[in-house]
Amino acid sequence: MRFDVITLFPEMVKAASRYGVTGKAIDNGVVRLETWNPRDYTHDKHRTVDDRPYGGGPGMVMKYQPLFDAVSEAKENGFGDRAKVVYLSPQGRPITQSLLNESVHCEQLILVAGRYEGIDERFIETVCDEEWSLGDYVISGGELAALIVVDGVSRLLPGVLGDENSALQDSHMDGLLDYPHFTRPENIEGRVVPEVLLSGNHADIERWRLKQALGRTWQRRPELLKNKQLSDVEYELLQEFIVELV
Numbered sequence: 001m002r003f004d005v006i007t008l009f010p011e012m013v014k015a016a017s018r019y020g021v022t023g024k025a026i027d028n029g030v031v032r033l034e035t036w037n038p039r040d041y042t043h044d045k046h047r048t049v050d051d052r053p054y055g056g057g058p059g060m061v062m063k064y065q066p067l068f069d070a071v072s073e074a075k076e077n078g079f080g081d082r083a084k085v086v087y088l089s090p091q092g093r094p095i096t097q098s099l100l101n102e103s104v105h106c107e108q109l110i111l112v113a114g115r116y117e118g119i120d121e122r123f124i125e126t127v128c129d130e131e132w133s134l135g136d137y138v139i140s141g142g143e144l145a146a147l148i149v150v151d152g153v154s155r156l157l158p159g160v161l162g163d164e165n166s167a168l169q170d171s172h173m174d175g176l177l178d179y180p181h182f183t184r185p186e187n188i189e190g191r192v193v194p195e196v197l198l199s200g201n202h203a204d205i206e207r208w209r210l211k212q213a214l215g216r217t218w219q220r221r222p223e224l225l226k227n228k229q230l231s232d233v234e235y236e237l238l239q240e241f242i243v244e245l246v
């Protein structure tokens with residue numbers, strides 16, 4: 001899979017993607033990451049990528065042409081019109097696990113990271129296929145959002161996470177919060193590891209983990225359960241969790 005990030009700060013993107021799972025995926029060729037700087041596609045001596053907003057108001061807006069030419073180059077260098085162009089902005093579709101899951105099927109994701117007040121709307125309308133958002137808040141640039149997409153999608157690609165981690169993608173966990181994790185030592189100032197995790201009984205452990213995931217989701221993010229059709233077993237486990245609370 002190929003990611004192309006359109007960014008005024010390519011070094012920021014390259015540096016952050018060199019580590020951990022993403023860095024390994026790039027090193028072993030499962031992921032290709034390229035960056036394209038709109039400033040390299042300007043034609044004036046000041047290499048202007050932004051201008052004042054029509055209608056007045058604070059800040060600057062990124063100009064259409066440098067962005068257009070940068071995306072065009074990314075497409076020519078990649079999969080052409082088979083690439084999906086995504087603008088990262090608070091106005092976009094929330095970046096959720098299901099969105100990341102869908103995105104593993106893309107051959108090439110061109111991620112446009114805005115700066116300043118944003119980008120010319122005509123670029124979004126004519127060049128971008130989708131708009132995605134980290135959440136309902138404003139950060140100084142879309143690069144961090146692009147890096148989250150690169151990380152979140154890369155870890156889902158075959159061969160990126162070792163088999164021992166692939167269970168993380170287990171269907172049960174989709175749409176639920178994670179279960180609690182423990183490692184040595186068994187006892188930390190009197191707080192011990194749940195007995196079942198020491199039992200070696202994998203069926204019991206899996207049951208406990210699913211119960212914890214269901215229970216924590218119910219406690220902390222009940223709205224997530226609205227979108228999840230619970231099986232009879234899952235419903236029973238959630239009941240068990242609730243009863244154990246009282």
Ligand SMILES: Nc1nonc1C(=O)N[C@@H]1CC[C@H](O)C1
Pocket residue numbers: 088089090114115116117118119132133134135136137138139140141142145
């Ligand atoms: N929330 C978000 N999810 O993706 N991107 C953002 C975000 O705040 N972007 C900033 C808005 C103006 C500046 O151009 C960059």
